[in-house]
Amino acid sequence: MTVLHQPGTGADTGGVPEWRPRVAPEPLLPDARPVRVLGTPALKERDPELLRDLYRHLVVGRRYNEQATALTRQGRLAVYPSSTGQEACQVAAALALSPQDWLFPSYRDTLAVTARGVDPVETLTLLRGDWHSGYDPHRWRVAPLSTPLATQLPHAVGLAHAARLRGDDTVALALVGDGGTSEGDFHEALNFAAVWRAPVVFLVQNNGFAISVPLAKQSAAPSLAHKAVGYGMPGRLVDGNDAPAVHAVLTEAVERARHGGGPTLVEALTYRVEAHTNADDATRYRDADEVEVWRRHDPVRLLEQGLRELGLLTDADAEQAAAAAETMAADLRERMHSDPSLDPMELFAHVYAEPTPQLREQEALLRAELDAESAAGTGTGTEGAGR
Ligand SMILES: Cc1ncc(C[n+]2csc(CCOP(=O)(O)OP(=O)(O)O)c2C)c(N)n1
Structure with a gap:
């Protein structure tokens, strides 16, 4: 409960104005350890259909990243920031939303956009350099992919606040990278979101780097989730490569926002396995050993293993998901190989x-x-x- 700044009488504090924190900080502190569902008994309690859906989207998403990267080499796509290794965050973000909600993605969040239903080719229009946005943001309730870092965050807060004033039960989910948390827009967005108790959720995909700059060179905070406390909103910490865990944490935050509980900052710990974009050489600033550790903590493989252990995924299911991924890739290839007609x-x-x-x-x-x-x-x- 919010306590207003209270000067008090000073009578019982020796003349020093009384002070109490305006919000109790302890409930806002992030999880002591990243939340995990895979490899824990909590997995059994998750909806099997949701888990299979997450898996199918992860498999298709991984293939999308591969195909889009190949298209850059063939000169068919100007630039592609791959989210290989981060698929769980992106897919879980899309699946945690209801149709009336809005997604505010950055340039790296193409999988979140397509998982929400946008045509895979239209998602790439901006990155092809053809148009500001290939899809209709209002139809899909997905804002255009944002290239200027963190500018999508105040937009998300504004939309969420406006929706609340109008009495809509819309929640905005905004995605940002660890580097984006150093931007002024991050501060402004989180501050206003908390002051207004806006129905917005911020998901930081902490993938370790802002291009070549590791997080340690940007922030000395105990974790990015801890930043939430300073704004007066809860912080959550989750294993970003554990799709059911990201989905659970985001769903909880989205529903909290929908029911008037205000904003949440979620930090998902993940890793950008590929280079920043096709124009970057990641071997110049990080060790192959580090990449290898994260390749072993792979979101697609981890979910597959968890589902197989519970008997929720058969070989036939896995083959079906792989076939759907190939169909998507072939369609993407074919349609991206035809010249756009531009004016x-x-x-x-x-x-x-x-x-x-x-x-x-x-x-x-x-x-x-x-x-x-x-x-x-x-x-x-x-x-x-x-x-
Ligand atoms: C306002 C602004 N400043 C600088 C850039 C250049 N830039 C593009 S990507 C990037 C790093 C972003 O890192 P992070 O937020 O961690 O996201 P990631 O690319 O890792 O997903 C920078 C500095 C930009 N796009 N916008």
Whole structure:
């Protein structure tokens, strides 16, 4: 219960104004150890259908990462930040939400977006460099993938707060990396979320690095989950490679938010097994041994093992999941190999309601250039096409 700052009478404190913490800090402290479900008796209590669903999404997600990375090598995708090793966080995030909820992803969260139902090709539109967002955020209740770090967090808080004011039972779940917690937007978002008791959940995927910068060079906090206490919200710590555990912790936080309990900060401990993107060489800043340790703590294999031990997954189920992954990859490959039809003039659309004189001038220059190319027969063949 919130206690307002109370100056008191000073009578019983020797003239020093009385002070009490405004919120008791102990209940906000994160779990002493990362929550785990796999390898514990709690696994048996989870819904078998949910566990199988998580597994199928993880297998498809792993394949999506492989295929998207291959597309960068074939020149079909400008950049891809792989989430191999982080699939459990992303899939659990999508599956913890109800249809009326909103997801606020970063550039690395393509699996969370597709697990929510967005077309795998449309998820990649931004990373292909074609358009700001390939999907309709309102239809899917998924904000555009955010490249500027942590900017999605205040957006999530604003949406959640507005939903609450309108009486909607919508919860926003915002994803951010460990590096993103160093941004001012992280602070502003968490602070307002707690002050407003907004129905929002923050999931930090602590994958160890912000490109080449290890977490130890960014934060001296006991854990990122501990930061929650300073804002007045609970912090949770979970094994980010344990899909049922991430799902359980997020579901609890989402339902708490939905029922007026306010925001939660969840830190999922995971690891970015691949390089930051296809443009990065991770061998320059980390040891192969470290990567190997995490490869052994693999989210897909861990879940498969847990399900098989309980008799919840047969060879046929595993083959079916693998076949679904191959079908998705083949479709992705085929559709990404056809040239998008783009209209370069759209660069100027949706910038301002009233374009500035400079933009009008640039627009006219580009139009003239495209017309000249087209008259000379050297155009890109994309002029005037819809996207
Ligand atoms: C505001 C801002 N500053 C810097 C960058 C450049 N940048 C892109 S990714 C990245 C590291 C982010 O690390 P983290 O938040 O841990 O996420 P991860 O990439 O590991 O998922 C940086 C600094 C950016 N995109 N936005």
